[in-house]
Amino acid sequence: MxxxxxxxxxxxxxxxxxxxxxxxxxxxxxxxxxxxxxxxxxxxxxxxxxxxxxxxxxxxxxxxxxxxxxxxxxxxxxxxxxxxxxxxxxxxxxxxxxxxxxxxxxxxxxxxxxxxxxxxxxxxxxxxxxxxxxxxxxxxxxxxxxxxxxxxxxxxxxxxxxxxxxxxxxSPVAFFREKVAEQHNRHLKFGNTAYNLEPDMKEGPGGLRDIQTIQWITQRYFGSNSLGELVNHAFLTKNEYRSLVKGQRFLWKVRFELHLLANRPENRLLFDYQKNLALAFGFEDGDNNLAVESFMQLYYRTVMDLERINELVLQIFNEALENKVMDVTPINESFRIINDYIEVTHPDTFKTTPTALLDIILQLQKHEDVKGIRSATIRLIRESLHLVDDEFRANPRAKRLFLDILRQPHGITHQFRRMNRYGLLAAYIPAFDDIIGRMQYDLFHAYTVDQHTLFIVRNLRRFALEKHRDDLPHCFDVFQEIRKPELLYLAGLFHDIAKGRGGNHAELGMHDAIEFCRQHGYNSYDTNLVGWLVQNHLIMSMTAQRKDINDPAVIHKFASKIGSLEYLDYLYLLTVADIRATNPTLWNDWKGSLLKELYNNTQQLLRRGLQTVTDELSDEIKDMQYQARQGLNIRGLSDDKIDRVWRTISKDYFSRFSVEDSIWHTLAISSCRQEEMPLVLLRPQTHRGGAEIFIYVDDRAGTFAICTATLDQLGLNILDARIITTNEDLALISFHVLEDNGSPIPDLTREQSIVNVLRANLIAPDQSVLSVDRHRPRQSQHFNIKTTISFKSDYQKRYTILEIRTQDQPGVLSTIGQCFSACKVNVRNAKITTLGSTAEDIFYITDSDNKMIEDSEIIDQLKESLIEKLTSSQNSTT
Known part of the structure; x- marks a missing residue:
């Protein structure tokens, strides 16, 4: 030494x-x-x-x-x-x-x-x-x-x-209660979950502090902080004690290595260290899983085990300390309630009646005043999981009990979490075991797959409850139309169940879901509905975020895929629940409004029928123009002034903007004097959520690059961009934005600052600085996304559709805009999507004559420029 x-x-x-x-x-x-x-x-x-x-x-x-x-x-x-x-x-x-x-x-x-x-x-x-x-x-x-x-x-x-x-x-009771309250409050700080991307292994649920809590209470009760005392006094079995010590030793090893890697007292498993920790623990990349994913799965499974033991020990201490007179309430021959906790009536209950493993969960739902399961019965459940075999799963009573759990009006969320914590869910649905503790090494999925899945079930349940109605009233209303809510919960349970197996997880999960439904006696219609939902659970979010949902052809294609109003209702609810359960930062009013608009447009088309929509489209545009004209007349604008604005723009404008948008734009343009050009206005709140920035400017190359660079420099997150050119060589540009942290524009001072800076840069484009020097977030620096570019024509041959998948970082849109300028390419529409550390953007572009790009040299030049600039930008911030 x-x-x-x-x-x-x-x-x-x-x-x-x-x-x-x-x-x-x-x-x-x-x-x-x-x-x-x-x-x-x-x-x-x-x-x-x-x-x-x-x-x-x-x-x-x-x-x-x-x-x-x-x-x-x-x-x-x-x-x-x-x-x-x-x-x-x-x-x-x-x-x-x-x-x-x-x-x-x-x-x-x-x-x-x-x-x-x-x-x-x-x-x-x-x-x-x-x-x-x-x-x-x-x-x-x-x-x-x-x-x-x-x-x-x-x-x-x-x-x-x-x-x-x-x-x-x-006193022992006072000390115990304080320590339990302390742990509860500490868990709340971490959202009551240890299963996020960068967990705190000391303070988070299932972490070292939970083990220390057990030690402190043990010391106060037995006079020794040795965990062995729990075995000596029959508070833990030898197997449970071994699991506790093994978990503690694993966390010690992780923390020890983490300190050495960080060269400081670090307790969070940050992305900065996860890969090196995986290597230190001997993991290697496999065909379907990265080494870091395997290591983190071991970590999450370990803390789940420790959470379970912590719950067990604290409940045993609670029973020992309360020392109450036993208040016994019989339920049936298998179960009784003692002092607000349910237990089996005989230690052999699960051996003689294995289906009681599911029945006890159902009884918890039926008896809402019961606080939980008594510690001895929790132990029996864990020791009896081997009884849940193929024979058990084929048992008609077991199937009925599982479906009854799904159909209860109360407790579905809590009891599915309990089933997962005790290992019962994975025992009954073996494929679920593969996703327990499984993380995906990216910034998009904030939780392990099993926790994400249970969050979806929670979100779906909330749609049904009056107390959560104000959170998402439209989802509440749609849920009331659902014929069988349990089909929705099953789709949620199975939608990601094939993650990590290799291949298309939606396809593989569909087969799992269909097999499960058939085994549980669902008819072919319901079985196909659940299977279809699992197979297509991503289609609605991708359409809303990546397609122009004001384009009738997009709606027609989407509606054709959906096929029925019932399928639309189920898919809409599953999509909202899925996005909200993926990452807390993903959901905002903008996404909610896009999905609702897609739902409403599709619902209208399905009600009318999926026949040719040309005449109906023409009628729809006429109706929009009529409504907009009425709104403008009320605001004092004459038909002559309205016509003077509208005759310069194509009918395409009215299929891409709402009535509310067209009223605002028309009022602004009709009153704009030459000396006010370029016109820049900001609406802090629109029907889609977020703010809209409207720009009326000369149509020239480089405008998109100036706008995107300016907005990025101002710390704004661009959600959507639309550009319409008039026959007078002017451009109507609309950006929907939020603050970089996802919040709305906070006040009038901020609004005015955005407008002033953007207008100044458009007035003097040659003096505008297009570089963006904001730092790339720490987390994203550990994910390097290869840039991929693809081109295709839109169905009407109006635009070339460019799809870009690249690293999301400050200035990425500005870089893309500069490439467009250099190649003399015009942007007519843009759909901006950020998935964690990945930017997946779609641009509708034309050549300098505002026509679809058919010159292969321009395409090749643009592709080469984009890959070079985006890759260079990515490397410079790594």
Missing amino acids: TSLPTENEPAAHKIADIKALIQAFNNELHTRAKSGETVETLLKARSDFIDQLLTNYWNEILGPYSNQLALIATGGYGRAELHPFSDIDLLIIFDESELDNYKTELESFSTFLWDIGLKPGLSVRTISDCLEQSKLDITVITNLMEARLITGSEAFFSDMQDQISIDNLW
Whole structure:
């Protein structure tokens, strides 16, 4: 082991040597970790090293006073669980009457600790201070429970322990309740889930803090913080204890390696470290899964196991501490309720009646006042999962029970989460086991596949509940038309069940769903509906976000794919629930309005029938013009002025903008004087959500690049762009935008600033700076998306449709716009979609004569320019 400097030289002269020594010891720990030394040994070794270092310099700096005070380790250091960069929590106990004698030495010791880079959590208190604060603060008494004397006065330390004895300060019941409340509040900070992209392995659900909570409660109840006490007193079985210790050891190893990788006290599994952690744990890329995905799946499954054990242990303690008179309410021959918790009536219930494994879930739904399952019965469920085999799944009663769970008016969300936590869901639907803890290494999917799936079921359930009606009233109304809600829940359960298998997960999942429905007695119509929903669960979101949903041909094609109003209702609800369950940052009013508009347009067409729509389209445009004209007349605009504006634009305009849009645009153009050109206006809120920026400007190359660069520089997120040219060589440009964080434009000052900057850049295009120097977000820097380009013609031969898939980063639209300018290409429409770290944008473009691009040289030049510029931009920000 690395040795400390001798005590002969004054401490102040050895700071550099000691810092080098600490670094050398950390390097030594790293080497020992790579050689396979156990993590327990390494944690103890660092604790011993710090003990030795502090003892040496405590004695040196305090000199004759070193035994008149007590230097005490608390927290993780007190437990001798010291990771490479863990906090060094210290408590110094002193006699207040003697403080003046050694105050200078104490200050020197504190300064020394900071000088050598330990960054200690240092408290200096009298014993009475410790006593007083321990009475008031659960965290103080918890820290002192783990106190350990490093050096100094043993008498002080012993006296403190006697006076702050937890037996005198906190009753077992009060301590337990405080710790459970503390854990509950901590979990809330993480959204009650450990299954997000960058989990906190210390504070998050199922993390190290949950294990420590068990240890603290164990120490208060049994007088020892050894987890083995839980086995000795039959609170845990030997298998459960082994799982708990194995999980703790795994998290210790992850945290140890994480500290070394980060070179700081990092507890979050950030993208910066996940790949290296996977390599450190021996994972390799496979055909269907990356090494990092396999490592993270192991992590998520481990914390799920620890969550389950934590729940079990805390409930056993709760039962032991309450010591209530047993209030027993029989349910049936298999179950009874004891003090608000359900349990089996006999230890062999599941052996003799395996279907009771599902029946107990159903009973929880039927008895809403029941708080949960008693600990002994939770254990029996876990021990009985092997009974859920092919024979069990073929049992008609088991099938009925599972469908009854789906059909209950209450508790579907909570009980499916419970079934997943106990392993019952994966036992009954074996394919579900593959997605438990499965993460997808991207920024689009914020949760593991199983948690995402359960969030979808939760979202679908909320559509049915009056208390959530105001959140999404249209979804609530549509849900009331659903014939069989359980078919919707089944589609949600199966939509991603084939993730990670290789191949098209929607196709594979469809086959799983159809087989399940057939086995459970659904007729062919319902079976096909569920299978179709799983197979097509992405089609509505992709159409809304990537297609021009004002184009009748797009609606006709989509409606033809849907086929019926009932299918449309089911798909709409599943789509909204899916997007809202994928990533909290994805949903906004803009997406909601796009989906609702697509739903309404498709519903109207399906009601009319899918015959040729040419005449109907003409009638629809006439109707829109009539409504817009009425609105404009009410606002004081004469028919003559309206006609003067409208005769310069094509009828295509009215199929791409709403009545509300056309009223706003027409009013603006009709009143615009030449000296006001270019005209730039902003509406902070539109019927689609977000703000609309309307620009009326000379139609010239480079305008799109200037606009996109300016909006990006201003920190705005462009959702949609539409450009219409008039026969007077003017352009009507509409951008829908949100702030970069997804929020609306906040106030009038911000609105005016956007308008002023954009107009100034359009007035002096040659002086506009098109570069965007905003930093690329930290997370996205770990995902390098290869740029792909494709071209096709639209069905009416009006435009060339360009699809670009590339890395999303600040300035990406500006870069694309500059390529358009260089190649003399005009943009007529744009659909902007960001999926995590990936930009998937579609542009409707024309040549300099505003015609579909048929010159292959222009296509090749544009493709080459886009790939070169986007790749170069991506590399420069990596």
